[in-house]
Amino acid sequence: MNFYIRKIKEEEYPVLEDFLYEAIFVPKDALPPPRDIIKKPELQVYLTDFGKNPGDYGLVAQTGDKIAGAVWVRIMNDYGHIDDNTPSFAISLYKQYRHLGIGTAMMREMLLLLKQEGYGQASLAVQKENYAVSMYKNVGFEIVDENSEEYIMLCRL
Template sequence: MDYKIRELKQNEISILNTFLYEAIFIPDGADAPPYEIIKQPELQVYVTDFGRKKGDICYVAEYKEKIVGAVWVRIMDDYGHVDDETPSFAISLLKEYRNYGIGTELMKRMLLELKKQGYKKASLSVQKRNYAVRMYKKLGFEIIDENDEEYIMICRL
């Protein structure tokens, strides 16, 4: 698949709502929640005023002039929060573009950028049943905490 990875443009920030929704893990056989779920404060922390805070970085995957995936980080008090110096990841792809390696390439690009900017580590939260756990481990993320449903993982840069 011939796609390109590039920085998100300021006038495209609203698309993060779409990818925030797509980032919600839905186990096989479960019904997807309504789109309005992204309006909850614990989810809006990922996108509200994105681009205005130090540490806000986003890359998108574009295929045939359509944004099909996004990875973004920000220092926020989210599910994957470890401290106030560590950016937390959010990543998702439109369903029909999953399992082509695009997510891995987005993650690699972001990890490289974070290292370049001097960050020492990055974190994320992932549902234990999410197949992406394997990808995160291959990229160097380690489980540092967990609860019944999810892992908190960090990657040392």
């Protein structure tokens, strides 16, 4: 699969709604939630005024003329919140682009960008059943906390 990773353009910010929905983990044999779930306040923190605050960074993976995936970070009080100096990750790919190494490449590129911007660490929350847990570990994230459903993971840069 040929793809490249680049910074998201401001006019592309609306596509983050699609990728936020795609990021919702759906357990095997479960039905996906309705699309309007992304309007909930606890999910809107990933989108509202994106690009207007320090610590808002976004990258997309592009294949041909199509955006295949997105990774974005911001300082926010989300599920993976560590502190007000640690950006939290959101990442997803359209289903047909998963398991091809694109997500790993996007994660590595964003971690490099954050390091270049002077951040010392980044965090995320992930459902324990999510196959992406192993990918997050492979790019340097460690489990620092957990509850019955999720891991809170931290990567020191």
